[in-house]
Amino acid sequence: MSNRLEVRNVSKRFTRKAGVLERGAEMMGLKSPNPVVRALDDVSITVAQGEVVGIVGESGCGKSTLGRVVAGLLQASEGSVLFRGKQLAEMSGEEAEEARLKVQMIFQDPSSSLNPRQRVREIIGAAPLHHGMTTGRELDDYVSRQMARAGLDPILASRFPHQFSGGQRQRIGIARALAVQPDMLICDESVAALDVSIQAQILNLFLDLREQLDLTYLFISHDLSVVEHISDRVVVMYLGRVVEEASVAELFSHPNHPYTRALLDERPSLDPVQRQFSAIEGEIPSPISPPPGCHFHPRCPMAMARCRVERPELRAVGSGHKSACHLND
Numbered sequence: 001m002s003n004r005l006e007v008r009n010v011s012k013r014f015t016r017k018a019g020v021l022e023r024g025a026e027m028m029g030l031k032s033p034n035p036v037v038r039a040l041d042d043v044s045i046t047v048a049q050g051e052v053v054g055i056v057g058e059s060g061c062g063k064s065t066l067g068r069v070v071a072g073l074l075q076a077s078e079g080s081v082l083f084r085g086k087q088l089a090e091m092s093g094e095e096a097e098e099a100r101l102k103v104q105m106i107f108q109d110p111s112s113s114l115n116p117r118q119r120v121r122e123i124i125g126a127a128p129l130h131h132g133m134t135t136g137r138e139l140d141d142y143v144s145r146q147m148a149r150a151g152l153d154p155i156l157a158s159r160f161p162h163q164f165s166g167g168q169r170q171r172i173g174i175a176r177a178l179a180v181q182p183d184m185l186i187c188d189e190s191v192a193a194l195d196v197s198i199q200a201q202i203l204n205l206f207l208d209l210r211e212q213l214d215l216t217y218l219f220i221s222h223d224l225s226v227v228e229h230i231s232d233r234v235v236v237m238y239l240g241r242v243v244e245e246a247s248v249a250e251l252f253s254h255p256n257h258p259y260t261r262a263l264l265d266e267r268p269s270l271d272p273v274q275r276q277f278s279a280i281e282g283e284i285p286s287p288i289s290p291p292p293g294c295h296f297h298p299r300c301p302m303a304m305a306r307c308r309v310e311r312p313e314l315r316a317v318g319s320g321h322k323s324a325c326h327l328n329d
């Protein structure tokens, strides 16, 4: 399989506006005024054509930032993103626009990403019309096809978003993304707001679309059950870094990194309300001043002296299995 996407050594820093405390500290000559959040710290991943790669980790570990950098909604501070071996920065204007359209993002809350004043026909049809993928005359048919693909009855095209249920609204968002003929979907908590039974329907729709359209997915979720259901491979992130990656079967049966093991240990069984993992001992440190060495060491039951000073490299621990932990040495 060829690489659809390659994220190479990407870091993303945000500068937060200084709060009262920081400004006071600066006036006393103690600190720089604007704290820097290290949302991504030297992240590298590859996604093969047709693959579904799940990105998991606790809140604030950088999952959404990674998705947004890949979708071109945010610029990386360092590193590069390559599509089929080519960097966006190296492409001509038209080529770059086409590459951007090929990567579409599906967000968590369909209600806030759909214009409430637009009818579904306009929501789905505006972009393909603008980019010349259809004509005004063919628009109704074009929109109907996208709706049918996403499991919506085309007869509903003249309705407004509020006239649909949450699951149907997510289908409108999916139809809108499909309408610009993408190769890759970045799903950022795309089923998190839905009831569990509707979640299963939307996940199955994503898998069907992958078969029909040869789509590639980056699937961001805090819910391990969702990721296990849909992914071929899983990337585990902690405080802006990738700590482990493996095939879904390998990761769930032989987790290597103590953080991944803690995530899986804390995974409650069937209670959907508790399917988030927040129960690992200790607070997540701030990405403004992450701990030195291995970011996980303050919470790691197996931390050694070395873990407090030396960053562990992400290295192979098995076939297609990588982990960033000094315990593997």
Ligand SMILES: Nc1ncnc2c1ncn2[C@@H]1O[C@H](COP(=O)(O)OP(=O)(O)OP(=O)(O)O)[C@@H](O)[C@H]1O
Residues within 6 Å of the ligand: 014, 015, 016, 037, 038, 039, 057, 058, 059, 060, 061, 062, 063, 064, 065, 066, 222, 287
């Ligand atoms: N625009 C921004 N300005 C400043 N800080 C930001 C911005 N966007 C994200 N961050 C910070 O970057 C870090 C990573 O955030 P991100 O949203 O990528 O994490 P996440 O894993 O997706 O978490 P969640 O599931 O809660 O969205 C967090 O500390 C967050 O507060």
